[in-house]
Amino acid sequence: MSFELPPLPYANDALEPYIDAQTMQIHHQMHHGTYVNKLNAALEGHPELQSKTLDALMRELSALPPPVRSAVRNHGGGHYNHSIFWTLMAPNAGGEPTGAIAAAIGDLFGDFENFKRRFNDAGTNHFGSGFVWLVRTGEGKLEIVSLPNQDNPLSDGHFPILCNDVWEHAYYLKYQSRRAEYLKQWWNTVNWEIVNHRLAAAAHQPVTGAG
Structure with missing residues (x-):
């Protein structure tokens, strides 16, 4: 079956x-x-690849036939990353995190402000295009990582919980070259309910022992 563009969960x-x-x-x-x-x-x-889910394609990227591996990495990654990204935002959202993600952030980063600073620094300092992520690593730890282009955490054995898109097309019309301002304002859109759902789902992912 062909993959399809999911509708936005809100108006443009x-x-x-x-x-x-x-x-x-x-x-x-x-x-x-x-x-x-x-x-x-x-x-x-x-x-044999068309029958696989997008998650499976991303997890099994290194095993795909060389002629299609690069295309799946770039275009499959772009489809997967954006499909998550849209759901992590919502109108009338943002503010302080709630629930389990708030507790996890407090345990690992001290407080929300420190977490935002470290997450935004990862995005601001990322060279070129890509995404900044909060992931559950293969060792079962939460970690901030930035990945180039449309690379995907699943391909590295991580489970994605939160992400922000730092490709220029995500912000340039409004913020021009002010990526740091975009990253700061983006927190006003974060849908913490979905982040908590992804954190709960991460707890059921297998621990591989490799980060």
Whole structure:
């Protein structure tokens, strides 16, 4: 079966003033849509791969046939990363974390402000394009990582809990080169309910013993 572009869980202008409607429309329809189309094109002629879930493709990336591995890494990663990213935001969201994620942040980073600073620093200092992530590592620990381009935590044995997109197309129309400002304002959109769902799901992932 072909992969499909998931609809946004809110209107294009729902995250204003932090993310503008034009950026959201272009980012979702054009950028994410292109990843989906190119992933489907890359899997043509490989029915054994077309039957796999996106999660499985990402986890088994190193075992994929060389002719399609690069395309799945880039376009499958782009589809997976964005599909998570949209759900991690919501209108009238943001503020302090609640529930289990608040406790985890307090245990590991001292307080929310320190966690935000470290997460934003990872995004600001990331060279070029990519995503910054909070993941559960293969050793069962929470860790902030930044990955280039559309690389995916699942391919490294991690489970993604929270992410922010630091590709320029995610913020340039509104913030121009001010990535640090975008990262700061983005916290006003974070859907902590979904983050808590992902944290709970992470607890059921196998521990591999490799970070």
